Amino acid sequence: MTTDLAAAHDEEAQLSALEVLAQQARELVDAVVLTDVDVAELAAVTGELAALTERLRAVRRETPLPHEFAPDGTFRHLGNAVTGACNPHALPLRPERPPTGGTRAELTFRPTHEGPPGTVHGGVTAMILDHVLGDAVAASGRPGMTGTLTIRYRGRIPYSEPVVATGMVTRVEGRKTWADAVIADREGTPLVEATGLFITPRGWLDPANIRPQ
Numbered sequence: 001m002t003t004d005l006a007a008a009h010d011e012e013a014q015l016s017a018l019e020v021l022a023q024q025a026r027e028l029v030d031a032v033v034l035t036d037v038d039v040a041e042l043a044a045v046t047g048e049l050a051a052l053t054e055r056l057r058a059v060r061r062e063t064p065l066p067h068e069f070a071p072d073g074t075f076r077h078l079g080n081a082v083t084g085a086c087n088p089h090a091l092p093l094r095p096e097r098p099p100t101g102g103t104r105a106e107l108t109f110r111p112t113h114e115g116p117p118g119t120v121h122g123g124v125t126a127m128i129l130d131h132v133l134g135d136a137v138a139a140s141g142r143p144g145m146t147g148t149l150t151i152r153y154r155g156r157i158p159y160s161e162p163v164v165a166t167g168m169v170t171r172v173e174g175r176k177t178w179a180d181a182v183i184a185d186r187e188g189t190p191l192v193e194a195t196g197l198f199i200t201p202r203g204w205l206d207p208a209n210i211r212p213q
């Protein structure tokens with residue numbers, strides 16, 4: 001028992017360190033996107049990064065960190081592409097579930113997310129909205145896979161300015177759940193809206209059975 005607890009503690013310590021590494025990696029990506037150092041410095045940094053990459057590859061997992069329950073009982077997916085604290089690709093989005101239902105997240109895109117000049121790439125906002133819709137659907141107790149995703153781009157989303165994403169289930173029919181989501185500016189003006197249809201795979205009707213397929 002003591003050994004189990006010690007092992008669990010070690011694993012959580014490793015995950016905490018990985019989370020710090022992932023944040024440093026995000027800062028690295030942001031620095032790469034905006035750097036204007038000279039050719040020699042670029043080459044020198046590239047060499048150092050190649051060496052660091054090999055050190056991380058020395059011991060590898062088979063897959064990204066899984067969907068799992070944390071020691072405090074909350075559900076987590078630290079390797080997720082949108083929310084994963086241990087995935088440098090993730091913004092990361094930190095969805096909250098207000099008592100009124102649905103899901104809500106405050107976020108700030110970065111220059112790394114640029115598509116058109118001064119504007120967040122539409123595919124990046126679609127990815128965020130897909131997750132917000134999916135989280136609202138999961139919050140209703142009916143987790144599902146995205147079947148369809150419709151996006152309406154009403155206004156440019158700037159980076160480096162806080163915005164708010166919200167999502168809410170609108171309709172349920174058998175294994176199908178529809179939800180609406182929006183990214184709005186701090187004044188509440190909608191900038192991008194989304195509607196999604198999520199389908200609960202048969203095997204997920206009992207949440208205890210949810211596994212990668």
Ligand SMILES: CCCCC/C=C\C/C=C\C/C=C\C/C=C/CCCC(=O)SCCNC(=O)CCNC(=O)[C@H](O)C(C)(C)COP(=O)(O)OP(=O)(O)OC[C@H]1O[C@@H](n2cnc3c(N)ncnc32)[C@H](O)[C@@H]1OP(=O)(O)O
Binds near residue numbers: 175197
């Ligand atoms: C990723 C979630 C992970 C686990 C979740 C666990 C816990 C949740 C907790 C927290 C999670 C928080 C947030 C999660 C957020 C997720 C956001 C990201 C979600 C994604 O990023 S997800 C990746 C992209 N997504 C796919 O990778 C789907 C690939 N696909 C399939 O896996 C199957 O295709 C599936 C399962 C969709 C259906 O398969 P199936 O066999 O169950 O469906 P079946 O044929 O029986 O149809 C039944 C009825 O749905 C209709 N129907 C079927 N497909 C349709 C479609 N596409 N559009 C419109 N209608 C459709 C039929 O027409 C019929 O309708 P009707 O009954 O009226 O005839």
